Amino acid sequence: MTIRVLVADDQDIVRTGLTMILDAQPDIEVIGQAVNGREAVALAQRHRPDVCLFDIRMPEMDGIEATRRLAGPGVEDPLAVVVITTFDLDEYVHGALKAGARGFLLKDAGPALLSQAIHAAAAGDALIAPAVTGRLLAAFANARTGTNAAEPLESLTRREEDIVITVARGRTNSEIAEELHISLSTVKTHVTSVMNKLGVRNRVEIAMWAYESDRIPR
Known part of the structure; x- marks a missing residue:
């Protein structure tokens, strides 16, 4: 079964690179690309991909808001979203997870981990970059003061x-x-x-x- 993926990133070279990596996998197909969050949401709602791969920092609408609209609380039939970013910042991870993301990766994760995250999201699992998992989950929990x-x-x-x-x-x-x-x-x-x-x-x-x-x- 082929996993259909939508890729959204405002940088052409990054978007192209992610697409090439994913299309090289035998059971993954990139069915669309978006250059900003607004376009990503529109394409996702139209094509219903198995997994959305969103950058966090994008023009018009960032990846967290795009994730919230497709997978957040109250969304009927939410889509699987994996968020990928260059920046290892707690607030990004907190925002992505609260918005309903099923995975969080840094862009230096490498092809193997990227593929694993896509497969995990498609199967209903959640994968967060091992380098940040424990610290960020604990920080997220601690942030809920009171x-x-x-x-x-x-x-x-x-x-x-x-x-x-x-x-x-x-x-x-x-x-x-x-x-x-x-x-x-x-x-x-x-x-x-x-x-x-x-x-x-x-x-x-x-x-x-x-x-x-x-x-x-x-």
Whole structure:
């Protein structure tokens, strides 16, 4: 199955380079390119790609606002968005995750990690650049001053607690299955159950909850 990707970046050389890297993958096809966030949103709504790859700093509308319009709270049938940027700044990551991004990468991540992020987003997983994952998730949680993690709607089972911890550490479904010695379908079932019990929309929010509730040391 081919993963259809929309690429948005205002720099021609970067946009072209990302497109060449992705098109070189046997199961990825770039179906459109945009030079700003407004055009990206319009193309995404028209073509419904499997994954959107957005730069953060773009004219007319930045990548965070574009992400919010396509994947943010209240969006029906949200799209999968991976945000990519040159700048390792906490506020960018916070904004992207709150806007509904399913992945966050730095532009020096390399072709292998870029491909992995696209595959993860298409499969419903979340991938954040390993170089920034722990620090940024913890900083995101700490930024919510004066609030405590909401109690689950229903108590988590011991296995679901394991799932929460592995998700918070950035593991994909396949990696969780291998680490916990369970089937891939069982992992997906547990992840869905955890999201329902926590009242969250995606794996990134599971990770946020894990840090807020001190499941993961800060």
